[in-house]
Amino acid sequence: MINRRQLLLGSAAGFVSASLGSQSSTVLASQIPSPSSANAANRPASANDLPYTPVVTPNGRTLPYRMRDGVKEFHLIAEEVEHEFAEGTRIKAWGYNGSTPGPTIEAVEGDRVRIYVTNRLGEPTTVHWHGLLLPFGMDGVAGLTQRAIPPGESWVYEFTLNQHGTHMYHPHSDEMLQMAMGMMGMFIIHPKQPESGPRIDRDFALLLHNWAIHPGTYRPDPSVMTDFDLWTINSRVFPAIAPLLAQTGERVRVRIGNLSMMNHPMHMHGVQFDVTGSDGGRWPQAQWRKEVTEIIGVGQTRDLEFTAVAGDWPLHCHMSHHTMNAMGHELPVTTGVNQGDLARQIRQMIPGYMAMGEHGMSEHQTHIDAGHMRGPENTLPMMGGRGAFGPMEMGGMFTLIKVRDQLDGDNDPGWYEPPRGTQAHRVDSVPADVPI
Amino acid sequence: MPFKALALILVLPALVACSTTSTPSSRDNGQAENLLQALNQWSPALEKHDTKPSDDLQALTSVRLENPAQAQALALRQSPAIRAILASQGIADAAYRQATLINNPGFSASALRAEDTGSWKTEFGLNLGILDWLTLPMRKQLAGAELSRARSQALQMLTEELGGVRIAYFSAVGARHLSRQLQQTAEAARLNAELAGQLNQAGNLSELERLQYVDASARQQQALQQALAEADARLAELKRSVGLGVSQQLEIPDELPDIVESGLTAATLQALLQHDEGFDTLLNQASAQRPDVRLLRDSRMALEQQLELQQKQLGMSEIGVGLITERESDGSRASGLELDLSLPVFDQGQHQRARSQAQLEQLSANEAMLQLAMVHQLETSLNNLLSLTRQATQLRDEDIPRQQRMLELTLQEYNFMLTGPFELIEAKQQELETVVRYIGILEHYWLEHANLMQHTANAAEAPVAESDSPAQPQRPAEPVHHQEHHHD
Numbered sequence: 047m048i049n050r051r052q053l054l055l056g057s058a059a060g061f062v063s064a065s066l067g068s069q070s071s072t073v074l075a076s077q078i079p080s081p082s083s084a085n086a087a088n089r090p091a092s093a094n095d096l097p098y099t100p101v102v103t104p105n106g107r108t109l110p111y112r113m114r115d116g117v118k119e120f121h122l123i124a125e126e127v128e129h130e131f132a133e134g135t136r137i138k139a140w141g142y143n144g145s146t147p148g149p150t151i152e153a154v155e156g157d158r159v160r161i162y163v164t165n166r167l168g169e170p171t172t173v174h175w176h177g178l179l180l181p182f183g184m185d186g187v188a189g190l191t192q193r194a195i196p197p198g199e200s201w202v203y204e205f206t207l208n209q210h211g212t213h214m215y216h217p218h219s220d221e222m223l224q225m226a227m228g229m230m231g232m233f234i235i236h237p238k239q240p241e242s243g244p245r246i247d248r249d250f251a252l253l254l255h256n257w258a259i260h261p262g263t264y265r266p267d268p269s270v271m272t273d274f275d276l277w278t279i280n281s282r283v284f285p286a287i288a289p290l291l292a293q294t295g296e297r298v299r300v301r302i303g304n305l306s307m308m309n310h311p312m313h314m315h316g317v318q319f320d321v322t323g324s325d326g327g328r329w330p331q332a333q334w335r336k337e338v339t340e341i342i343g344v345g346q347t348r349d350l351e352f353t354a355v356a357g358d359w360p361l362h363c364h365m366s367h368h369t370m371n372a373m374g375h376e377l378p379v380t381t382g383v384n385q386g387d388l389a390r391q392i393r394q395m396i397p398g399y400m401a402m403g404e405h406g407m408s409e410h411q412t413h414i415d416a417g418h419m420r421g422p423e424n425t426l427p428m429m430g431g432r433g434a435f436g437p438m439e440m441g442g443m444f445t446l447i448k449v450r451d452q453l454d455g456d457n458d459p460g461w462y463e464p465p466r467g468t469q470a471h472r473v474d475s476v477p478a479d480v481p482i
Numbered sequence: 483m484p485f486k487a488l489a490l491i492l493v494l495p496a497l498v499a500c501s502t503t504s505t506p507s508s509r510d511n512g513q514a515e516n517l518l519q520a521l522n523q524w525s526p527a528l529e530k531h532d533t534k535p536s537d538d539l540q541a542l543t544s545v546r547l548e549n550p551a552q553a554q555a556l557a558l559r560q561s562p563a564i565r566a567i568l569a570s571q572g573i574a575d576a577a578y579r580q581a582t583l584i585n586n587p588g589f590s591a592s593a594l595r596a597e598d599t600g601s602w603k604t605e606f607g608l609n610l611g612i613l614d615w616l617t618l619p620m621r622k623q624l625a626g627a628e629l630s631r632a633r634s635q636a637l638q639m640l641t642e643e644l645g646g647v648r649i650a651y652f653s654a655v656g657a658r659h660l661s662r663q664l665q666q667t668a669e670a671a672r673l674n675a676e677l678a679g680q681l682n683q684a685g686n687l688s689e690l691e692r693l694q695y696v697d698a699s700a701r702q703q704q705a706l707q708q709a710l711a712e713a714d715a716r717l718a719e720l721k722r723s724v725g726l727g728v729s730q731q732l733e734i735p736d737e738l739p740d741i742v743e744s745g746l747t748a749a750t751l752q753a754l755l756q757h758d759e760g761f762d763t764l765l766n767q768a769s770a771q772r773p774d775v776r777l778l779r780d781s782r783m784a785l786e787q788q789l790e791l792q793q794k795q796l797g798m799s800e801i802g803v804g805l806i807t808e809r810e811s812d813g814s815r816a817s818g819l820e821l822d823l824s825l826p827v828f829d830q831g832q833h834q835r836a837r838s839q840a841q842l843e844q845l846s847a848n849e850a851m852l853q854l855a856m857v858h859q860l861e862t863s864l865n866n867l868l869s870l871t872r873q874a875t876q877l878r879d880e881d882i883p884r885q886q887r888m889l890e891l892t893l894q895e896y897n898f899m900l901t902g903p904f905e906l907i908e909a910k911q912q913e914l915e916t917v918v919r920y921i922g923i924l925e926h927y928w929l930e931h932a933n934l935m936q937h938t939a940n941a942a943e944a945p946v947a948e949s950d951s952p953a954q955p956q957r958p959a960e961p962v963h964h965q966e967h968h969h970d
């Protein structure tokens with residue numbers, strides 16, 4: 047069977063209509079990839095021959111193209127997709143080419159691109175090329191720069207890339223709903239001239255988003271403005287977000303775009319990264335600044351570069367609720383409350399009741415992992431993930447940068463083992479003369 | 483004595499009596515007839531002055547009633563109100579016998595002494611009311627009709643009393659059922675308040691919020707107290723209606739029976755409401771057996787016979803013949819006959835007949851009115867039962883399971899810290915309140931069912947499956963279970 051990618055790469059004529067005819071309206075997204083598939087399988091086969099380091103989109107892929115008369119031709123299909131945030135939560139989302147986010151478009155400054163857009167949704171759509179400098183009529187704003195693309199039709203955008211940098215694309219037609227449903231993607235433009243400064247060994251593209259998937263439901267609620275349930279990187283939540291792999295000493299760039307409804311202070315452990323660019327391209331080196339946390343504002347992109355240091359280093363939003371999965375936000379505080387016999391009385395009335403939170407919420411993951419507390423259908427527990435040393439009690443916008451001296455290709459290297467004497471450990475007593 | 487045996491004592495002799503006791507007119511078969519036969523059976527007992535409640539029942543300290551039929555059986559044996567009704571049959575029976583007697587003949591004697599001779603003149607007379615003889619068969623018929631009317635009246639009172647026992651039974655069980663349910667509702671509110679107290683003490687909940695939960699709990703407690711008091715009052719009413727004393731314990735089921743035990747489905751009720759054959763059967767049954775219909779019919783028959791008697795009397799209120807014998811003072815004797823009659827010159831009885839005639843017309847109109855009312859009563863009762871059946875079915879089969887599912891889902895959300903313990907307990911309260919609504923509907927259903935039985939003269943039939951082992955009275959020697967109240 048010919049898949050879409052093969053079709054795009056292998057056929058020279060009529061591919062729009064052909065691909066239209068071969069796809070159902072709902073496309074099952076690929077299973078949550080392992081780090082190896084996330085980081086390598088989607089890399090172009092000819093990556094080593096490229097004048098730039100292609101981006102890797104963890105849990106996603108790069109959109110293939112075909113050259114025709116010197117124009118790079120892409121095809122985006124707007125459609126409903128079945129999406130899995132992590133094992134246990136699947137939804138009916140909207141996306142492009144079978145996934146949310148849509149595949150990353152990658153090109154080079156100066157390229158002429160022709161992007162076909164087929165609308166398989168039930169309502170009109172457009173694609174806005176967020177931050178790109180292009181002719182007015184190609185900006186993709188429904189009613190303003192064009193008539194919206196009706197369901198079932200294919201339209202084409204064509205323009206020359208006059209810039210480089212980290213960009214995004216998303217609908218500008220019923221934008222609130224369509225973005226809430228997952229329609230978005232990254233658009234990476236590499237500079238035509240080799241970049242000044244350190245060469246990038248590994249380049250990653252991460253797109254931040256928020257979702258209102260109420261417990262027990264299967265479709266995002268677009269009416270929610272602030273109280274979201276899931277905070278995602280490339281539409282996945284921890285622990286289903288593929289880690290970013292690198293080798294010790296490599297120059298790594300993490301491009302982060304934010305199409306959620308809230309700013310995210312993205313914090314990286316283990317290094318001071320340089321903030322080196324945005325949708326304005328790679329900044330002059332004099333403008334770079336060292337940070338450990340960078341706020342990625344709504345609608346903004348930022349490039350974070352660093353030299354990899356061995357370890358399994360978290361990269362996460364520092365708004366702590368954003369590193370949780372679905373949770374109630376109006377719960378009474380039970381910390382410090384020993385329900386004791388009252389819990390037994392409640393259990394008599396409501397079998398299965400368990401008092402929680404007397405000493406904090408940490409016990410929650412223990413209960414969940416033990417499997418004796420069933421949650422709502424299609425709903426992830428608030429926290430999860432286990433490391434080499436126990437529960438990590440995380441979720442949402444949290445992932446790991448796994449750095450090893452030597453990677454085995456794109457295979458997950460497992461958990462990092464701290465060298466002897468470099469790990470925190472228990473002591474029998476604290477010297478009495480240590481001031482407190 | 484087991485109550486099953488008691489029931490046999492009540493019913494079997496009644497059936498025997500049916501074949502041995504002549505009744506003034508032929509009657510339809512049916513439960514009302516059984517009651518009438520039961521009345522006939524009780525009459526001899528009354529004549530023997532056996533009107534006091536059974537000693538063994540009086541000695542009981544605790545009685546358990548499993549269904550309304552047992553309550554009615556107990557009332558027949560024990561209720562003073564029912565004994566009073568049964569005693570009225572003795573009065574009616576005596577009146578009937580009195581009315582069938584011939585008036586005693588009159589005897590007169592006189593003695594007159596002549597002043598001049600000093601001798602005595604004596605006179606003896608014997609007279610007998612001819613009219614009394616002539617109208618005896620008619621008067622017997624009239625007395626029989628009166629007796630029948632009195633029995634119908636007693637039957638109606640008895641039916642109403644037994645219907646009242648049924649209603650008192652379901653009211654008491656319903657109130658008990660409700661109060662038990664409200665105990666759970668109040669307990670849920672108490673748990674919420676206690677949890678709020680713990681959270682407040684830990685510094686996690688404001689005093690205002692805590693008081694809101696305490697306030698809600700207090701209101702539930704108040705509702706519970708009201709329900710318990712109501713349950714006590716209704717149990718007392720049931721005890722009164724079955725004739726138990728204050729010191730005697732009465733145990734009843736904790737819960738009302740399900741509506742399926744009535745044997746009436748929504749489809750059956752709907753068909754009846756569409757006036758199918760069943761509706762006509764019910765109506766005919768009601769016409770034939772309802773005591774109030776019978777009472778009117780018997781009253782009319784009695785009046786018709788009274789009218790016939792009045793017509794045959796030809797306005798003469800008195801006709802008498804006499805035998806007279808005289809002995810004069812000179813010793814001579816004379817004997818002869820005497821005729822004594824009132825001449826219908828002025829009062830020919832025409833107004834009495836007119837009055838009776840008007841009363842007949844009035845009774846006839848009342849009968850028609852009652853027939854019309856029966857149709858409406860039946861329709862209304864069936865309509866109410868259909869509505870209550872649908873509501874109860876929906877609550878039992880849909881609403882309560884839905885609430886239980888909601889509680890289950892809320893617990894799942896609680897497990898994943900998506901909702902809090904207050905919301906979880908409130909979900910349980912919602913379920914409990916739905917059950918409270920169900921109990922309310924269930925009680926209305928059984929009370930309406932009792933009405934239907936009244937309307938169709940089936941008041942003494944057991945609507946619910948009878949227990950194989952009816953009420954087991956407990957002797958003082960046995961342990962006494964005090965289960966009247968559950969305040970804990």
